[in-house]
Amino acid sequence: MSLIDRDQGAASAPATPPAGGRRPRPTVADVVRALTTGALPVRVAGYDGSALGPADAGITLAIRSERGLSYLLTAPGDLGMARAYVSGDLGLEGVHPGDPYEALRVLKDEVRLRVPPVAEALSLARALGWERLLPPPPPPQEALPRWKRVVNGLRHSRTRDSSAISHHYDVSNAFYEKVLGESMTYTCAVFRSPDDSLETAQAAKYDLVAQKLALKAGMRLLDVGCGWGGMVRHAAREYGVQALGVTLSRAQAQWAQAAIEREGLTGLAEVRHLDYRDAPPEQFDAVSSIGLTEHIGVRNYPAYFGFLRNRLRPGGRLLNHCITRADNRAPHRSGAFIDRYVFPDGELAGPGRIISEIHDAGLEVHHEENLRQHYALTLAAWCRNLVANWDFCVSEVGAGTARVWGLYMAGSRMAFERNGIQLHQVLATRTGPAGETTYPLRPDWLP
Structure with a gap:
């Protein structure tokens, strides 16, 4: 069964806590729910089998690996999404990769992000594991950041x-x-x-x-x-x-x-x-x-x-x-x-x-x-x-x-x-x- 078909509801439920009461690691759906507000216009499907958003959405964001989730969490905004997408760890299903215009339009116009309160963000980070917040190496297509480009001389030399x-x-x-x-x-x-x-x-x-x-x-x-x-x-x-x-x-x-x-x-x-x-x-x-x-x-x-x-x-x-x-x-x-x-x-x-x-x-x-x-x-x-x-x-x-x-x-x-x-x-x-x-x-x- 594909990730898209796995869950027809809003989000997959967290796993039952193991013996001893230790909190289970949040699912991809849990993370997305924590960082967005309102109804999602797209489907989000995680590598862990969790899903969020309407099952019949025309566009699905498929987070295909732990590395993809780490890209999104460690460089919020366009850079993190680009890293995950370029590496293949994030899929935009329902649009052609040569022209993801409609996916970008929906994400810009209809997805509402939220910044969790500090206590909630820290709790989420601890549950995920701090190692998840270490930035993975970027894809080879990425140039060095501006401050590192001095190896090639001053800007516009x-x-x-x-x-x-x-x-x-x-x-x-x-x-x-x-x-x-x-x-x-x-x-x-x-x-x-x-x-x-x-x-x-x-x-x-x-x-x-x-x-x-x-x-x-x-x-x-x-x-x-x-x-x-x-x-x-x-x-x-x-x-x-x-x-x-x-x-x-x-x-x-x-x-x-x-x-x-x-x-x-x-x-x-x-x-x-x-x-x-x-x-x-x-x-x-x-x-x-x-x-x-x-x-x-x-x-x-x-x-x-x-x-x-x-x-x-x-x-x-x-x-x-x-x-x-x-x-x-x-x-x-x-x-x-x-x-x-x-x-x-x-x-x-x-x-x-x-x-x-x-x-x-x-x-x-x-x-x-x-x-x-x-x-x-x-x-x-x-x-x-x-x-x-x-x-x-x-x-x-x-x-x-x-x-x-x-x-x-x-x-x-x-x-x-x-x-x-x-x-x-x-x-x-x-x-x-x-x-x-x-x-x-x-x-x-x-x-």
Whole structure:
């Protein structure tokens, strides 16, 4: 009999006390009951045979081992759940691991947690056994905590940035091909309709960037943090632009250069494995930064935008495309799960901070646009790709890493939908010393 069928009621009853009256160890159901309040919208099934919640719930949280319970108890919140889920000690039954969106929605909206009084918490801990409260070693997909990363240098040093980028992007190009689709584009797409295909929407994004930058044949474009070279190849192929991309990921650079050769763009497009700070010192007609600002650190914004300004000729345009906080006063650092499993050292600021820093670097901002709803649609499409290619992705990167991606993308989709985070494009120009500008009276990419 499965755990789901074992108990049709609210919770399995505690075992009968043994002779001598010693209290039995609490069951998984006992622990969940102690840490939640109200009716559970999901089923919780424990490795010990106990269960809690409606038997006909569409979603079951299966705590499959003592280690899984220890993960949940020793790192409450998203980190403990992520550790248990990534290791396979926690199952989300009723949803596909490539897209656990519905499970995350129910847990966020309908499960109400409680903090037991101190005496009750101590009693529960003693009954469980203090050894249960010793954190198990984390799954291998977890990066070191921030304070331990000094082995790779100070935050946002070149060595440490290279390590952080490699952690996320040097996973497997074959894996990314299945998840991201043909465009190999790992940034927010632009949808004219929710029914647009992902490829159509990604091409529309690149075209929007190109039009905002007023790209024309013969111009020179620098794309920092270029990923697999999508913008570089689009600019060269569709606009005849001489385009150079730089990325800290060696795997991305290798894939992008092969794609450039495959598409016959050699001589127009190039991608180099470089830190953006080592990009060629000459000036360009346009600079695009699509999804890099999140990785450089908020304290480095002045140097970063100053660097981009210096790479622009007078009159040249900058398009900065990045994820932001919805609130300018929100903390910059990401939560524990994102920091340990997805983007080590990643930081986000509000759109006001981004615009202010661009202004303070000596650039003139002309236009800003929030595309957060588009990113929610993009993430939903990536999750569909992961589900459709699940077996291949698991064979390529392992079940744990594939689960990280499903969890991260589904959770991010929810955050964009609910305005927890946003995606802003900011367009600016390098204006002349006396205010000279080539920017038109009205945006030249709009009808």
